[in-house]
Amino acid sequence: MVPVQHNYNLKDAHTFHMDVHASLFFEVIGERSLDQLRSNKLLREKPWVILGGGSNVLFTENVTDPVVKISIPGISVRECGSNTIMVKVGAGVNWHELVLWSLDHGYSGLENLSLIPGQCGAAPMQNIGAYGVELVQVFESLDAFEISTGLMKTFYRDECAFGYRTSIFKTELKNKFIITSITLRLHRNRSDLNLDYGDIQNVLNDTGIRNPTPRDVSNAVIKIRQSKLPDPNQIGNAGSFFKNPEIDHHLFKELKRTFPEIPGYAVGTAKVKVPAGWLIDKLGLKGYRNGDAGVHDKQALVLVNHGSANGHQILAIAHHIQDRVQNTYGILLEPEVNIYP
Numbered sequence: 204m205v206p207v208q209h210n211y212n213l214k215d216a217h218t219f220h221m222d223v224h225a226s227l228f229f230e231v232i233g234e235r236s237l238d239q240l241r242s243n244k245l246l247r248e249k250p251w252v253i254l255g256g257g258s259n260v261l262f263t264e265n266v267t268d269p270v271v272k273i274s275i276p277g278i279s280v281r282e283c284g285s286n287t288i289m290v291k292v293g294a295g296v297n298w299h300e301l302v303l304w305s306l307d308h309g310y311s312g313l314e315n316l317s318l319i320p321g322q323c324g325a326a327p328m329q330n331i332g333a334y335g336v337e338l339v340q341v342f343e344s345l346d347a348f349e350i351s352t353g354l355m356k357t358f359y360r361d362e363c364a365f366g367y368r369t370s371i372f373k374t375e376l377k378n379k380f381i382i383t384s385i386t387l388r389l390h391r392n393r394s395d396l397n398l399d400y401g402d403i404q405n406v407l408n409d410t411g412i413r414n415p416t417p418r419d420v421s422n423a424v425i426k427i428r429q430s431k432l433p434d435p436n437q438i439g440n441a442g443s444f445f446k447n448p449e450i451d452h453h454l455f456k457e458l459k460r461t462f463p464e465i466p467g468y469a470v471g472t473a474k475v476k477v478p479a480g481w482l483i484d485k486l487g488l489k490g491y492r493n494g495d496a497g498v499h500d501k502q503a504l505v506l507v508n509h510g511s512a513n514g515h516q517i518l519a520i521a522h523h524i525q526d527r528v529q530n531t532y533g534i535l536l537e538p539e540v541n542i543y544p
């Protein structure tokens with residue numbers, strides 16, 4: 204049987220590190236234990252709160268629904284071609300450990316996604332992305348357990364409705380499936396590395412690297428991330444709190460008149476993506492603080508827990524930012540973080 208823990212403190216199970224408790228907490232290390240959970244009478248009536256590494260969640264109060272933490276291990280190579288390999292990874296494997304494993308084995312494709320916190324099972328949820336690369340670019344399929352039926356189902360790339368920080372598991376199928384493993388296609392001997400985004404090329408130049416390997420790119424990404432993003436072990440946070448909004452060309456043109464320096468990147472022909480961090484920073488909110496809840500002083504998109512903030516206080520800061528952004532630019536910021544309840 205999967206052991207149940209009562210009144211479990213979630214402080215170390217999520218990266219905002221708030222003192223919230225789960226009435227019931229279960230840790231799952233294999234697909235078979237999921238079946239056992241379905242027959243547990245404590246879990247039958249209530250929806251489950253699925254938890255990976257807790258790096259993209261905000262708990263605003265104690266959790267009365269059962270929390271199911273997914274810790275399924277394992278990395279196995281499924282198929283080897285001359286240029287690519289398929290690797291199947293358990294949902295509980297730490298994402299950055301997978302990136303390091305791939306580099307150690309000479310496989311590329313994940314280097315730009317180095318140091319993203321969290322577990323592999325959560326990676327498809329919001330199609331994790333960084334430095335010009337998204338999960339979808341290496342994703343083949345995933346296996347998932349349907350909570351209502353107990354059946355396993357395989358989802359291939361085209362069935363996942365991946366988009367910018369979203370997938371079918373965050374929308375239509377929210378809370379219906381538990382991802383138990385993901386299968387990715389990685390490259391061998393690949394030379395066309397993605398160096399165009401952010402400061403990657405500058406960092407490589409500074410270190411005198413002319414022909415970078417995937418490991419060099421990973422090291423550059425790690426260096427940039429460590430200089431820009433707060434370490435959740437030192438200051439509680441969940442990374443970018445909001446998504447970068449995609450607005451109409453029309454509105455972007457209007458905003459450009461008032462804010463000539465506003466950055467924007469065309470998305471297709473109709474939309475422009477605007478960095479939410481810029482919008483917030485421009486309002487002077489970088490470093491803003493109310494008690495122990497605040498906006499990070501180097502990265503306006505990251506909300507932080509300076510020590511003893513609770514979820515409501517973080518949410519109040521988020522609402523304050525949303526109001527100011529809406530009133531100033533006419534843009535509604537959408538949270539990227541999953542907020543409970």
Ligand SMILES: Cc1cc2nc3c(=O)[nH]c(=O)nc-3n(C[C@H](O)[C@H](O)[C@H](O)COP(=O)(O)OP(=O)(O)OC[C@H]3O[C@@H](n4cnc5c(N)ncnc54)[C@H](O)[C@@H]3O)c2cc1C
Binds near residue numbers: 330332
């Ligand atoms: C400092 C910092 C930097 C970050 N940088 C980035 C970045 O560059 N790019 C990026 O995309 N994200 C980033 N994030 C966000 C976060 O790391 C990712 O979203 C990550 O994939 C979350 O993984 P997790 O295991 O912690 O998920 P959790 O926070 O535990 O869960 C996130 C959501 O997924 C669901 N979930 C988790 N596991 C499963 C599963 N096995 N089956 C079904 N549902 C599941 C949960 O119910 C929840 O809704 C950052 C976060 C931090 C703290």
